[in-house]
Amino acid sequence: MPEGNIIHRIARIHRRWLLGRDFTADSPQGRFSEGARHLSGRALVSVDAHGKHLFHHFDGGVRLHIHLGLFGNLKHFRAGAASPSPTCRLRLSSPHATLHLSGPQACELLSPETEAELRARLGEDPLRPDASPSRAFTALRRGRTPLAVALLDQERISGVGNILRAEGLFLARLPPLRPASELRPAGFERLWEALRSLLEDAARDGRIVAPHAPPAPWEIPGRRREDRFSVYDRAGQPCPRCSTPISRRELASRALFFCPRCQKTPAAS
DNA sequence: TTCCGATGGCCAC
DNA sequence: TGGCCCTCGGAAC
Numbered sequence: 272m273p274e275g276n277i278i279h280r281i282a283r284i285h286r287r288w289l290l291g292r293d294f295t296a297d298s299p300q301g302r303f304s305e306g307a308r309h310l311s312g313r314a315l316v317s318v319d320a321h322g323k324h325l326f327h328h329f330d331g332g333v334r335l336h337i338h339l340g341l342f343g344n345l346k347h348f349r350a351g352a353a354s355p356s357p358t359c360r361l362r363l364s365s366p367h368a369t370l371h372l373s374g375p376q377a378c379e380l381l382s383p384e385t386e387a388e389l390r391a392r393l394g395e396d397p398l399r400p401d402a403s404p405s406r407a408f409t410a411l412r413r414g415r416t417p418l419a420v421a422l423l424d425q426e427r428i429s430g431v432g433n434i435l436r437a438e439g440l441f442l443a444r445l446p447p448l449r450p451a452s453e454l455r456p457a458g459f460e461r462l463w464e465a466l467r468s469l470l471e472d473a474a475r476d477g478r479i480v481a482p483h484a485p486p487a488p489w490e491i492p493g494r495r496r497e498d499r500f501s502v503y504d505r506a507g508q509p510c511p512r513c514s515t516p517i518s519r520r521e522l523a524s525r526a527l528f529f530c531p532r533c534q535k536t537p538a539a540s
Numbered sequence: 541t542t543c544c545g546a547t548g549g550c551c552a553c
Numbered sequence: 554t555g556g557c558c559c560t561c562g563g564a565a566c
Contacts, residue, residue, distance in 0.1 A: 274547050323548075341548045342560040358560065374560040376548065425549085432547045479547080503547090524554080525548095 273339045275322055275430020276473035279398045281345055282320035283474070285327070285370075288349065289315050292365040294329075299359040300373075306380050307361060309333055322396050322429025326386065334386055340376025393429040397467040398474060408459045412452050419447035419527050431466060435473075437503040437528045438481050439466040447529050448522075483511035502528040 296310035313329035320326075327335040339345065346353075352369035355362050361372040372378060381389070395407035410427040411418075421427055422436045431439065440447050442465035445458055454462075473479040480487075481501040489499060497504040501511050505528060506519035515532040 277547080338548080340559065341546060342558090343548090344560075356560095360559095376550090376559070423548090434547050436547095526546095 273323060273343065274432035274435050274470075274473075274479070275320070275396060275398055276435075276470045276479065277477075278320045278323050278325055278339070278430070279470070279474040280477060282318045282325060284347060285315070285318040288347075288368055289365070289370075290318065291315065292367055294363045294365050296361065296363050298361055299355040300357065303360050303378055306335075306378070309380055310335065310363070320396075321390055321399065322393050322425055323432070324389070324393065324429075326390075332383070334381045334383065336377055336379050336381045336386065336389070337372065337375055338377035340374070343375040344371075344373050346371040392426055394425060394427045396429045397463060398430060398470050404459075404463050407463065408454075408456070411459065412454050415450040415452050417448045417522065418445060418451045418454060419529075420523050421451035423523075423525065428466075430470060433525055434479050434500065434503045435466060435469055438469055438479065438501055441502045441530060441534060442469070442482070444534055446534050447527055481511075502530060504528065 291314055293312065293314045294310065295312065296307040298304045298307045310329060310333060313331055313333055315327060316330050317328045318325070323338060325337040327337070329335065337343075337345070348369045348371075349367070352364070352371070355371050356373055358373045359371050360375060360378050361370075363370040394410050395402045395404070397407075407428050411421050413421075413427070419436060419440065422431050422440070423433070439462055443458060443461035445454075445462060469479060469481075478489075478499065480499045483501045484499045489496075502517050505517045507516050509515070510517055510530040510533060513530065513533045515530055518529055518531045520527050
């Protein structure tokens with residue numbers, strides 16, 4: 272269940288282990304049988320992540336686009352693969368590794384033109400080396416929509432989901448409900464750096480961990496997932512900076528978490 | 541065993 | 554704005 276960090280992590284793993292390998296493809300679930308036939312027998316040429324989207328290019332110019340959505344899951348097996356679940360949409364197998372994709376929002380083959388159109392609509396991705404903070408700043412400030420809503424708009428900035436939005440705004444001490452147009456350069460710089468470093472750490476470690484979180488390991492009894500976060504999913508619990516109870520509210524049908532005190536003013540400065 | 545919510549996003553109204 | 558899609562882990566019985 273992915274924000275951009277997971278997508279980049281997957282892309283890095285695939286680049287390291289799978290580039291140049293020949294794959295056979297099938298669709299145990301049957302919903303991607305036609306596409307799998309086109310992929311089968313081809314070598315993986317490149318893997319790219321942009322925001323929450325994955326682009327795998329195979330030889331012969333075959334392009335696979337994957338978007339995991341809310342439920343999608345991509346498993347890797349470097350040796351003996353488990354048998355695929357009945358919902359496995361796409362299985363890619365080589366002697367070196369096997370991938371099982373289930374529950375994706377998108378799993379499709381794209382023409383070069385369609386892929387270009389899709390990518391042109393995506394905003395700056397803080398994890399991409401070609402990301403332009405100044406373009407992101409301009410895109411984010413467009414209109415009077417609340418900053419917290421603008422952050423989830425993948426056409427402005429891509430890769431940020433509901434957890435990173437909450438944690439990023441908290442780290443940058445920005446008021447989530449202020450109009451995005453009021454965001455000042457200093458506030459944006461704090462936000463961009465917060466998102467970039469949260470994403471980078473999470474892409475490396477495989478999960479989002481806020482700087483205020485207690486030290487790992489996370490698997491010890493009694494510890495809950497939300498202990499990794501500063502504000503996300505922590506309504507009513509004390510803010511790690513000022514001990515004010517964390518607020519939760521519904522915004523555009525997504526839950527928003529923030530500290531009502533230290534994310535108040537000095538506004539978007 | 542059942543049920544519900546979730547790190548997303550599309551489409552119709 | 555609401556409905557819908559897709560899957561699954563953990564909470565609730």
